Amino acid sequence: MEHITATCIISDHIVYTNGKAVFEPPSAEGQDFLLSVYQHTGVQYPKFYKMDNLSKLGWLACELLLRQGFRSADYRPEEVAVVLSNANASLDTDYKYFATVKDIPSPAVFVYTLPNIMIGEICIRHHFKGENAFFVFESFNAAFLAQYVHGLMENGSARACICGWIDVLGEEYKAALFLVEEAAGATQLSDNPMPLSEENINQLFQINARHE
Amino acid sequence: MKDIFVVSDNIFSPLGLTTAENFSRLKAGVSAVRRHDRPEMADEPFYAALFDGGVDASGPYTAATTGAPGDFSSPVAYTKFEQLLLASISDVLKTGDVDPGDPRTILILSTTKGNISLLETEAVGAGGIGRVGRAAANPALDRRIALSTSARLIADHFHFANTPVVISNACISGILALVTAMRLIRSGSYNMAVVAGADVISKFVLSGFGSFQAISPGPCRPFDRSRDGINLGEGAGTVVLSSREKYRGGVRLRGGAVGNDANHISGPSRTGQELCQVINKSLAEAGLTPGDIGFISAHGTATLYNDEMEAKAITLAGLQSVPVNSLKAYYGHTLGAAGLIESIVTLQSMREHLVLPSLGFADNGVSMPLNICSSLLHTSLNNCLKTASGFGGCNAAVVMSQ
Numbered sequence: 113m114e115h116i117t118a119t120c121i122i123s124d125h126i127v128y129t130n131g132k133a134v135f136e137p138p139s140a141e142g143q144d145f146l147l148s149v150y151q152h153t154g155v156q157y158p159k160f161y162k163m164d165n166l167s168k169l170g171w172l173a174c175e176l177l178l179r180q181g182f183r184s185a186d187y188r189p190e191e192v193a194v195v196l197s198n199a200n201a202s203l204d205t206d207y208k209y210f211a212t213v214k215d216i217p218s219p220a221v222f223v224y225t226l227p228n229i230m231i232g233e234i235c236i237r238h239h240f241k242g243e244n245a246f247f248v249f250e251s252f253n254a255a256f257l258a259q260y261v262h263g264l265m266e267n268g269s270a271r272a273c274i275c276g277w278i279d280v281l282g283e284e285y286k287a288a289l290f291l292v293e294e295a296a297g298a299t300q301l302s303d304n305p306m307p308l309s310e311e312n313i314n315q316l317f318q319i320n321a322r323h324e
Numbered sequence: 325m326k327d328i329f330v331v332s333d334n335i336f337s338p339l340g341l342t343t344a345e346n347f348s349r350l351k352a353g354v355s356a357v358r359r360h361d362r363p364e365m366a367d368e369p370f371y372a373a374l375f376d377g378g379v380d381a382s383g384p385y386t387a388a389t390t391g392a393p394g395d396f397s398s399p400v401a402y403t404k405f406e407q408l409l410l411a412s413i414s415d416v417l418k419t420g421d422v423d424p425g426d427p428r429t430i431l432i433l434s435t436t437k438g439n440i441s442l443l444e445t446e447a448v449g450a451g452g453i454g455r456v457g458r459a460a461a462n463p464a465l466d467r468r469i470a471l472s473t474s475a476r477l478i479a480d481h482f483h484f485a486n487t488p489v490v491i492s493n494a495c496i497s498g499i500l501a502l503v504t505a506m507r508l509i510r511s512g513s514y515n516m517a518v519v520a521g522a523d524v525i526s527k528f529v530l531s532g533f534g535s536f537q538a539i540s541p542g543p544c545r546p547f548d549r550s551r552d553g554i555n556l557g558e559g560a561g562t563v564v565l566s567s568r569e570k571y572r573g574g575v576r577l578r579g580g581a582v583g584n585d586a587n588h589i590s591g592p593s594r595t596g597q598e599l600c601q602v603i604n605k606s607l608a609e610a611g612l613t614p615g616d617i618g619f620i621s622a623h624g625t626a627t628l629y630n631d632e633m634e635a636k637a638i639t640l641a642g643l644q645s646v647p648v649n650s651l652k653a654y655y656g657h658t659l660g661a662a663g664l665i666e667s668i669v670t671l672q673s674m675r676e677h678l679v680l681p682s683l684g685f686a687d688n689g690v691s692m693p694l695n696i697c698s699s700l701l702h703t704s705l706n707n708c709l710k711t712a713s714g715f716g717g718c719n720a721a722v723v724m725s726q
Contacts, residue, residue: 201438213527216535225437226492226714228492228493229589235586240584244583248492256487260504
């Protein structure tokens with residue numbers, strides 16, 4: 113049985129890890145907010161500045177997720193999967209790229225007009241070489257995510273999976289990442305790992321609603 | 325692992341409107357790639373595989389008229405992208421084997437850019453392109469472009485009972501869609517999947533690949549010494565898959581895998597090790613060894629780096645003597661449809677015991693010499709491999725058998 117061993121949710125300008133609000137910048141909007149979260153991580157990663165907002169958000173959420181006790185030494189690179197989803201694919205950057213077309217089309221922006229580039233950025237950062245998938249749904253689809261990730265782990269295609277929802281459009285955004293591991297490694301989430309299920313993922317996804 | 329059977333398939337492309345039509349044109353050596361002079365898409369003429377005008381002016385899915393630009397309130401006006409999917413899916417449904425209303429039937433769609441051409445035709449009069457903040461937001465356009473909107477329109481058209489799954493994972497989308505379908509059916513949640521992919525070429529995509537200097541000034545030449553970039557293409561492909569025993573006996577999917585280079589977002593691995601690893605995993609899942617594979621349908625985009633990486637991966641996997649082709653010089657790179665269209669051609673190759681020549685190839689231009697097909701090869705094919713790689717460092721492979 114697979115377990116959710118860590119979570120990171122970034123929503124309404126608050127960062128939550130394992131269900132607790134851990135960072136809230138005094139006042140920040142959009143780009144500035146992502147920058148303040150980046151500074152909060154304390155990481156020096158110059159590539160971060162070149163990313164679009166979708167990749168930045170996904171990269172940051174993954175960075176903070178994996179600090180909740182992920183033991184990379186337990187896994188070979190090809191055993192870690194990254195399975196993400198959202199509603200707006202790369203539309204936020206599609207608008208920005210198309211604005212460059214009437215002057216000089218920008219390859220540096222065009223490359224981010226695919227939502228799975230975010231998965232690539234995460235894989236490069238953490239040296240993950242396992243399964244990838246990017247799905248688009250009208251809204252967060254916990255049932256599908258739980259089913260797909262369970263399938264990957266059950267048939268041996270992955271032993272750990274970073275999965276969830278990373279969506280950005282204009283000023284609207286939400287990130288919700290879950291670390292799913294086999295039961296043996298599951299000791300991190302408030303010392304109480306939750307079984308991977310639609311209900312548990314949905315409950316964790318709604319965290320900020322509970323804090324309002 | 326359980327085999328997943330192919331029930332029916334369709335290729336809807338500038339070469340033809342059914343799999344059979346497409347394959348007969350391919351056998352005759354016909355390419356859909358030609359020179360286009362379309363100022364609305366590019367300042368200079370370019371080579372690509374495009375539909376003339378609409379998708380099929382005589383077909384049932386001619387674009388319904390919309391209201392004013394930016395007005396998406398009219399009930400159903402299918403975009404060109406959606407018309408491609410509708411046309412391709414309606415062909416596979418003709419067999420009568422698929423019951424879209426069955427809760428054990430799932431619709432899976434694959435695309436990279438879907439309705440993005442609406443930015444070109446609709447955005448200017450509706451708040452201005454280049455929106456970066458809330459001020460110029462056009463939520464109606466955002467919703468119309470959203471891939472879930474297209475998915476819902478298509479699912480509703482055919483009365484699919486389940487929420488469709490959309491995969492948008494760059495150039496491996498089509499293969500990932502097949503692999504996902506295989507996994508969902510194997511999990512027991514579904515016993516039938518309709519897997520369809522499409523992409524449309526417009527200024528957005530053309531300018532983007534152009535900005536990378538990735539587009540060949542002429543017809544593309546995969547794996548050739550003089551290759552100098554891709555041609556883009558548009559089209560759709562659909563495969564119906566099932567676990568039902570009644571479909572045993574035809575072609576089937578045996579295994580598949582996906583992975584990442586973890587190296588660069590727009591350039592492939594230098595070693596090919598990661599694609600090789602995905603090939604190995606696919607073979608293992610299929611219970612096969614390299615010696616069992618009779619043919620490889622490569623991604624073969626005709627860029628310098630992609631073809632070189634693939635040649636290394638195929639060699640590392642011990643498949644360097646296996647006949648290989650790339651279909652990109654026939655269809656161009658059809659992006660989210662490519663994995664499906666090229667897999668369907670492979671299925672048809674198995675049915676007709678025929679490997680197609682790799683059009684555009686004359687002299688080996690990769691460091692690891694492969695067995696690139698240069699003429700029609702009549703041979704019985706039991707097990708074939710289809711691979712793809714894409715931006716974001718992703719790789720995918722699927723094994724097909726009969």
